[in-house]
Amino acid sequence: MSVIAVLALDGVPGHQLTAPGLAFATAARHHHPVAYEVRVCAGPGFSSTGGPAAFGIEAPWGMEGLDDADTVLLPGHAGFRAAPPPGVVDALRAAAARGARIGAVGTGTFTLAATGLLDGRRAATSRRHTRELARLHPRIDVDPEGAAVSDGPFHSAAGVLGGIDLCLHLITLDHGEPVAIETERQLFLHLHAEVEDAEVAAAGAGSGSGQGALARPAGRAIQSGSEKPAPRAGQGGAAEVAYNAITPPGSSLEPVTRWMEANLHHALTLDDIAGRAQLGVRSLTRRFRAETGLTPLQYLLRMRIQHAQRLLERTDDPVERIAARSGLGTPANLRHHFQRSTGTSPTIYRTAFRALVSGITWPDRPDQP
Template sequence: MDTVALAVTDGMLHFELSLAYEVFGADLTAAGIVDHWYRLVVCGPGQVRAGRFRVEPDHGLDHLPRADTVIVPGWVDVDVAPPADLVDAVRAAHDAGARVASLCTGAFVLAAAGLLDGKRATTHWAHARDLATRYPRVQVDPDVLYVDNGRVLTSAGKAAAMDLCLHLVRLDHGSSVANAVARRLVVPPHRDGGQAQFVTTPVPAPDHHPLADLFPWVMQRLDHPLTVEDLARQARMSSRNLGRHFRSVTGTTPLQWLLTQRIRHAQELLETSDDSIDTIAAATGMGTATTLRRHFNRTVGVPPDTYRRTFRSRTRPGPDGSGPPHPRPAG
């Protein structure tokens, strides 16, 4: 897997593009980390723009089939179909035997090329539903950092691109080299959990749908042991009718939506309070710390304590709101 080609086009996300360039384009032989490293080339249809930057490719897109690995960064406007020449070139590279990996919304290119049909894949959580809707043959998993299908790989958004790039290095050069690359870039060689821990799950905006009054009522009672019957009674409809409206408005069932809101509230409390796990379990209607930990770990991908250490502020102001900050316990 010596030659890595970055497939670029206008509108590419410069963060993912630069990240891949840094991982695969650095001369690690000079640093004594490896005896040989990748040969990185940039392929595109002439000069392209990535954000506010201009990129001058080394070769045209027709050079992609000569690469061992093709990296497809994401781009900004996913509402527009990927450029046909890029899609065709990526498909041709795969047909020629190249390993193809997408970063963030680059998954839309792989899906358009048919490379994700019948396969599990991921993308940035904010675009996962769009990917699944547009390409129903793709098994979209919005909760993971990356998916490895062998010769076809996809990553979630932004920093998850680094996770996938390090995974490719680990496959090609082993864990010790991947760890050395991670240390050089001052990033963790492996992150626990998936992108579920970064996903926001807001309540649908108020509207004229039949559940508009129910949502705020539930959010004020998350510490109560609510049932589907309770929700149906409040909404003045049968449980079956409630389920139908929930599926239409939220895309899920009443119980799954309720669990999601409880987990999200637990995330907020873990981020903003010093409350114990038992207290948070009670405040979110989970009952016990054991129940909260089980559902939280399954949904978010990491235990509540790990989530708190990762996402809460490490400092806070003194008691009077001024002066030097005091350490905040990770609890």
């Protein structure tokens, strides 16, 4: 399990403090091989987050939480232009010396720069502070765009949505682009649902109807699926996918899952998959469960749903065409499985999320059906 230590210095923006837990927990929840421990570590003099709505926290860790962390994350904080609090520079240098990677979010890059570890390296900070960082630390090659930048064990980014961009960058390095892309999708599904809930509740509170929050219109319940995995076969309820269909890097299953992905439009059976993998059905099922958390057919179904999501996001294909291309056959079958997996219908998914995710999901591959 990879340990992520988030160093909270006084005046840290609340969203930068909570974003790492959200991102890494989402990656672990939806992908069987992924495991992270996120520690919030209070730095010297920490009392509360920054304004305009400051709040205090009781962090379970102090500076000692950095001692064995695989990754140290530095969010911004109110006094980023001043010298870091006592002990912070030494702790960061010690982490780098023992091989830990260090990430900085927004003005957290100023804190990392104060250690001298970024001298002669590329780094990023929030766009409005790029010139200031370059002026105060002329030996750093400051990226003007604020995109996620890696230089050796040091990673930095502007801090979009509290540092989600940097967290996704680190997840990509750890587990590959497919895991990061699916994590990003789940995060934005969750974000949309939370915003919609708030808007509905606000409308209900001001309606004077005495009903409180308005009920959602039928079919508009958009769920992230992040509360808990769907039950597996034999665990109560109908069989559902428990995790996203992601093959761990270097897995022995990679050749067969690539073949499955290229043949989603065909009616694949368990025997077909076992034959392609040159394994017996029992051995194949054991290996799939161990490496992906899914049976072969659960994995295949989740691959079909993910492919349907990409087509809804990136094409204008009608539902009939998407059902055929994803291997789900009929529009009715597509709607059934899509609703069970995502909590919404294909049409509502396309309408709600095309604008949101069109710039962040991978494009259609023309070599796929």
